[in-house]
Amino acid sequence: RICYVNGQFVSESNANISIFDRGFLFADSVYEVNLVLHKALIDSQGHLTRLAYSLNEVGIPMPMPQDELMAIQRAIIEKNQLVHGAIYLQVTRGQDADRDFLPSKTIQPNVVIIPQPKNLLENPLADLGIRVMAFPEIRWAKRNIKSTGLLGAVLAKQAAVDNGFDDAWFIEAGLVTEGSANNAFIIKGNRLITKAPNAQILNGITRRAILTMATTHGLTLEERDFSLDEAKSADEAFVTSATMLVIPVIQIDETIIGDGKPGALTKQMRQIYLDTGLNHQLP
Numbered sequence: 319r320i321c322y323v324n325g326q327f328v329s330e331s332n333a334n335i336s337i338f339d340r341g342f343l344f345a346d347s348v349y350e351v352n353l354v355l356h357k358a359l360i361d362s363q364g365h366l367t368r369l370a371y372s373l374n375e376v377g378i379p380m381p382m383p384q385d386e387l388m389a390i391q392r393a394i395i396e397k398n399q400l401v402h403g404a405i406y407l408q409v410t411r412g413q414d415a416d417r418d419f420l421p422s423k424t425i426q427p428n429v430v431i432i433p434q435p436k437n438l439l440e441n442p443l444a445d446l447g448i449r450v451m452a453f454p455e456i457r458w459a460k461r462n463i464k465s466t467g468l469l470g471a472v473l474a475k476q477a478a479v480d481n482g483f484d485d486a487w488f489i490e491a492g493l494v495t496e497g498s499a500n501n502a503f504i505i506k507g508n509r510l511i512t513k514a515p516n517a518q519i520l521n522g523i524t525r526r527a528i529l530t531m532a533t534t535h536g537l538t539l540e541e542r543d544f545s546l547d548e549a550k551s552a553d554e555a556f557v558t559s560a561t562m563l564v565i566p567v568i569q570i571d572e573t574i575i576g577d578g579k580p581g582a583l584t585k586q587m588r589q590i591y592l593d594t595g596l597n598h599q600l601p
């Protein structure tokens with residue numbers, strides 16, 4: 319097959335995308351599948367319009383005008399002598415030098431177009447019909463799996479930064495779930511409060527280590543839901559993750575937490591985590 323990758327028509331064995339591509343790392347990409355019958359693109363205007371819509375929704379620039387994309391798809395049909403089948407088109411936000419939730423300002427979209435020859439006209443199921451099983455709507459609802467489907471987190475973090483913040487906390491029905499890529503904690507008096515792990519959050523490894531340490535250092539543990547309002551009136555707040563360790567939260571929306579400086583207990587948590595973490599490395 320001849321495929322299209324970023325301005326080049328190449329054989330499929332030479333059609334490569336970087337491991338730093340954000341489509342691969344974060345599912346930070348959108349796509350279309352266009353039906354081809356008798357060498358003609360069917361409903362192609364509808365697919366290109368929806369592509370433009372999807373790109374706009376996630377803030378990826380349209381990589382080229384629609385008529386150019388149309389021309390490339392037609393060239394793919396010609397070069398592959400594609401009679402019946404589909405054309406798969408994917409646009410990713412592009413790639414940077416390293417994996418980072420926030421893309422650089424100069425990032426350029428990656429565009430991939432793949433022909434899929436298939437005799438879609440002679441489908442036996444058209445005569446037989448299909449059987450379907452009812453299934454819970456789980457899409458984007460299994461956050462306990464450390465999935466690379468991170469587009470939601472990417473959009474939240476970008477919105478936060480665009481509005482002058484450092485990160486986002488997700489709110490669901492008025493309750494704090496977690497950060498874009500970290501777990502959320504608040505402290506009230508000597509009570510350490512964080513959401514109990516369920517499918518609504520990723521059960522962080524750092525989170526669990528902090529909970530174990532906190533109880534041995536005199537904090538009372540409350541693993542329960544807490545609201546955004548409760549968080550805003552907390553004495554201290556912080557987030558945890560493998561790469562942030564423990565990072566204080568000093569402001570939520572326009573509300574200053576405590577005196578607007580990293581809290582004493584939070585700083586202690588970070589220090590204890592460092593100390594015990596380093597101890598874990600000892601043989």
Ligand code: PLP
Binds near residue numbers: 520558560
């Ligand atoms: N929550 C989310 C959504 C995350 O992506 C992460 C880490 O990437 C965490 C929490 C923290 O988990 P851990 O402490 O295992 O790094």
